[in-house]
Amino acid sequence: MNQDDVKFRFEVLEVMETEGGYRINVDVQVRWLKETVYHGPVHVEMNQIGIFPSPSDLALASPYKGVRGKLGAxxxxxxxxxxxxxxxxxN
Known part of the structure; x- marks a missing residue:
């Protein structure tokens, strides 16, 4: 799979405040060559230090390591x- 052929679409579904920051549910659509290969949520933790997508959710989105890295970025x-x-x- 060529990473340049992969397109992403994001939409924030839900934001919850936590002790150290926020937990964000993002609806993600992964398209490869005009075909949707994944559509579902990815949980993201955000705090003062940074933004951290859930590795297990990224793994569900694609079996390809390069695509997971690009999706996380x-x-x-x-x-x-x-x-x-x-x-x-x-909320």
């Missing part, structure tokens, strides 16, 4: 852009 970038809105979305 793209989720971090997406949440970083949304960072200032996350407290407003918390």
């Amino acid at each position: 793209e989720i971090k970038r997406y949440i970083k852009i949304q960072r200032k809105f996350i407290p407003e979305l918390a």
Whole structure:
């Protein structure tokens, strides 16, 4: 699988405030060559130090290590852009 042929779509579903930060449920759609190969949630922890997607959720999204790495990086970038809105979305 060529990593350049993989596209991602994200949508924040739920944000919960925790002791050290936030737990964010992100709806993820992984498309490869115009075919959806995964559609489901990925849990993300966010605190003062950084943004941490769940490795087990990333593993469910793709069996390919390169795609999982790219997905994790793209989720971090997406949440970083949304960072200032996350407290407003918390339940």
